[in-house]
Structures are given as structure tokens and as C-alpha cells.
Amino acid sequence: MADSGRRIYLASRPEGMPTEDNLVLESMPIPSPGDGEMLLETVYLSLDPYMRGRMSAERSYAQPVAIGQTMVGGTVSRVLESRLDGYAAGDYVLSFNGWQTHALSDGTGVRKLDPAQAPLSTALGVMGMPGFTAYVGLLDLGKPQPGETVVVSAASGAVGQVVGQLGKLKGCRVVGVAGSEDKCRYVTEELGFDACVNHRDEALPQALAAACPDGVDIYYENVGGKVLDAVTPLLNEFGRMPVCGTIAHYNDTAPPSGPDRLAGFMRAVLTRKLTVRGFIQSDHLERMPDFLKDMSGWLKDGRIRYKEDIVDGLDNAVKAFQGLLQGENRGKLLVRVVPDPTRGNA
């Protein structure tokens, strides 16, 4: 092969924040497809918080990535060469090729994309795993009722921005928690959240209480830490807490120092009869057809909007992922590995 591909593999398990010592970029040969295979080129690589869990040896949703293995991740890819029925060079697919420029596929777990229907990148965001995570977590687990108050943390992120807009669609008061005034402005002014509180504000508990005069019926949990501490006292009887992530703790190398908040949390669960439920979207795939139908409709009629934060070049992936864990992204974070010819690159 003339061109060399590139990949980022897990060279060692991070202690705390992952670095380029843990996630190493190297060149690799571009493979040739055998019979029943196709060669895919990554256009977009999705960067998502769950990836931090895969880098650790600890028990998580799924098997950890092995040392030496290419880091996993969802991708939008272009078919370069196909020896697989149903796929032709130039097709676009949603796949799970990970942090690399090229990969072979036999079609397993791959879905063809139509760039005329929606921008390709949305298959990794609002129309993909993050949007589906918001949909299942808020609608099926949170069960929002008109007039209820929904709080969502990481409100401007890939999941949070959809959660809040779905809450508004269901007639709820929606309060976001985000990490800057700029993000808060975005979700209130552009996405229609009723209020948003900056979690870097020292008066977070007071500000959140003021934004939730009727308490909180649903807390869509993405972060943990001090946001969870601020929301817990506000939860109403029969409050629901779909637990989607605890990003504030993903880089923890030891349990946070005391006091121990667990007893107080369990007391709140008990006396206010809360339901706290962890979930992952892949356990709810029977809802995917409903999601795709609903979400494409909401996108077309403008009832759901979204924001993407696109970083160019696989060599910037590690830095972008570090930023994600620190809340530096603005909307759904993607690496554009090669230009997307189906749309402008702005």
C-alpha cells in the first residue's frame, strides 16, 4: 500500500487523566479487504466520556480495552473498497472502528447512512448513541410528566442538550447545570431551557435551589460530585434519577475524601422514596426504531436542535478527549479524521 494508516492504541492504563503516554499514535499499514469484507476510512470519530471507563482495568459496562489494542469508539466511515454484498465504494456507514484511520469490516454492527437525510456527523450525536441515551434515560426511565421539573447535568454536552430539549417537549420545567456562563447561555437562549446554573459557581446549591422553586422531580445524572450533592436536597418525593454517567469521578485514583456522603444519600432515597437507576442505552435497543423516527421528525421540524464541537485530525484526539473530561467541549465532540465531502468543513 502506498499510504500508511494511523491508529491510537492503549499503551498503558491511565492514572487519572489519560495522556499521550497512555494513548499512543502510530502508523500502521492499510489492510486489504478479503472476500466478504470492505475497507472503511474513518471520517468522524466520536469521543465520549464512557471511553475513560474502557481504559481502566476495573469492571465497567464492558470489557476493558486491552493493552496494545486500538482504542474503541463509534465512527462514521466511508467505504473505500468493497468485496461485501450491499456495500460499494463511496457509501457512508455508521461503524465502531475506534481511534484509527482505516479498518476492515464484514458488515457486522454496521448501518448504512444517507447523507441526504441528515448530516453524517449526527449519526454519532443527536441521531446516534448520545441522542438515544438521552431519549431512553429521560423518557423511559425518568417518565417526565407535564409541569414537573427536570434537572440535567453536563447540560450542553451531547446527551444533556437532548435531555433538556426532550424535557421541554414533554412540558417540563428544565434546568441545566453546565460548566460556564457561555454554556449556560447556549442552553437557555438557543435550546430553550428555562434556566441553567454554572457548577463552577461557589453558590451552586443556592443558585440551583432558586432555579427549582418547586423542587426537582427528575435528575438526569451525568456527572456526580458536587452537582449531585446540590441536587439531592432538592429532590421531591418519588423523584427519579436516571444515572447515565459520573464524569466528575472518571479520573479519580482513590475515593474522594470525607465526610462520607453515602449515608445521607441513602437517607434521601429512603425518606423521599427516590428511584435511582443506572442504565446503558445498549440494553434498550428495542426502542431504537421509535427513537430514529421521533428524533428525525423533531430535527426536521426544528423542535430539537444540536451543537457539535469538531476537532480536525486524529493527532488531536487525545488532547480533545482530555478536554472532554474537563468539560472544555461545546456540544457533541467529534474528531474529523478526513474531510467530509458531503458538507462544508466549517
Next chain:
Amino acid sequence: MADSGRRIYLASRPEGMPTEDNLVLESMPIPSPGDGEMLLETVYLSLDPYMRGRMSAERSYAQPVAIGQTMVGGTVSRVLESRLDGYAAGDYVLSFNGWQTHALSDGTGVRKLDPAQAPLSTALGVMGMPGFTAYVGLLDLGKPQPGETVVVSAASGAVGQVVGQLGKLKGCRVVGVAGSEDKCRYVTEELGFDACVNHRDEALPQALAAACPDGVDIYYENVGGKVLDAVTPLLNEFGRMPVCGTIAHYNDTAPPSGPDRLAGFMRAVLTRKLTVRGFIQSDHLERMPDFLKDMSGWLKDGRIRYKEDIVDGLDNAVKAFQGLLQGENRGKLLVRVVPDPTRGNA
């Protein structure tokens, strides 16, 4: 009136363990029933962990007991004099007269008891609130499936003993956690639990893990503290945790010292997709007819057994309640305020 009644009222809010400075016994006049009222004499007073919450000013299920108010509680009472249709002197009723010898009632919230059907005291235990708490929490919230593993803390207590036996009825492996070898022997040898672990054993985590070779599908939570810490790592994917109580913390005057276990707990909730749900039986009263029918059948055919710990005399109530919070009772704790003529007093 010739005789004087007695009551125990909340004189001050306890810091930590309640004492006789907080719960003061005094004599009182015995009231006379007006038209549409009856005079009740307390035969049995139920002592239950939830009462500790009512002594505090903090938000709990219900309003705190006011300073000066008679301490609340479920009672089995005898009608001494009735000017209320449908009730006659000599009848027995389930009522909520609190820590006192006598009370007037207009019949609200009162249910007549037939001592020929079941011992009167069971209306406060296996056939009453604790039994119903076990029934709703395990069956409706825990949803036990044959072959699953159920762990229940405070296993020999009024609720725990029923939870474990219901788990066995549903075909589960049942593991108790209790505070002595004696209690453990009772639940395994007399109630049919598969295993029981002593939480005062330093090797509690190891012992519990050994008793649950297939992990834990349902943890019926009555205590919190180190038992919760020992169970959490064992919970299987999609595990359920009905939260009925956190008695290990009821006397806490400040949050326990660190490290902070909340982040680790939420990580378990997330990655193992646990459902943690607080509840109180009174939100589920629509299930009471099913419970009474099922439980009376199970008692009659010997599939559910129970143990009571009966203390004589209202003047021993405070000491008995202290013992309850320290796990000194053996089975459902009751104060026999006056002799029960419908059965021997052994």
C-alpha cells in the same frame, strides 16, 4: 377517674441515642369518650425503627413528633367503653394510639381484630406493617425470580425475617445478615434461610461473598453502613435494591467520616445498571388486601413463621427502643402494656 393513665411524650429531640431525658413517662388522666367516640386501652405497643426518624426535626417520611406530643406508634387496643356504632366494650382493634395506656378514638384508621383468627400481636408484626413492608418491598419492588440470590439485612428483625421467607417461597437463594451467631442460627435453622452472615464479624465482606457465589440480585436494605459496603461489590447487573431503612445511621449526629463512598456507589449503580428505590409501605396500600389474604394463608399452612420479642410494661419502652436501635431484640419488638387475656403471657 379512679385510675390514672400513663404516656411517654417527646420532651426534647435526641442527639444520637434517645434517652429517658428525651422520652419522658408521666401519668395522665384517663379521658371519657364523648358521643361517637370510644375509649381504648393499649394492650400491645409496637416499637419500630422508623420511630427514631419521627423524633428528629429533620425531614423524613412524615411530620416530626412535636415537643410535648405523645410519641406515636401502632397499637393493639381493647375497647373499654364505646359510644361509637359498631364497637363494643371487649372488642380488640388495631389502632395508632402511640406510647400511652389509653386513648380516645372516633374509629378513624382503626380496624377490628379477631383474636380467633390470629394472635392479636401479629397485627403489629407479620400480619401488620412490618410484614406488609416486607411483602411490598420484596415482591413488588425487588421482583424476585426463581434462582436469584436475595440478601436481606437485619435478617432476624420484624421485616427481615419475613423478607427472607418470602424469598424462599419465590424460589430464591436467601442470605441473611444479622448481628449475632444466635440470630443467624435462628434464620437458617428455624426460618429456612440458606445462609446468614454476622455483621459483627470482621471478615464480613469475605463471608458474604462466600455465601453468595452467584452474586446478589436483590439486596433488601434495612441498615446501611458496612453491610451496604459489603453487599455493593457483589450486586449483579440489573440488581435491585429496595431501600426500607438505614438503621445503622439513625443515631448519627454528623455524616460518617471519609473516604466518601458515594462516588463509588454511584459508579456501581451506573456500570451494573442497578435500581435503588426507597419506599414506605403506606404508599402501597392498594396491595393490602392481597397481603392479608396471602399472609394469612402462609401462616396457616406454616410456610411463614415468625418470632416476637415481647417486653412487659410501658415503663420499659424506652430501654426496649434503645435495644432495638442496637439490634438487641430477637424478632418483632412489642411492649405488652397490659396482659393479653386472649393468650398466655409467656
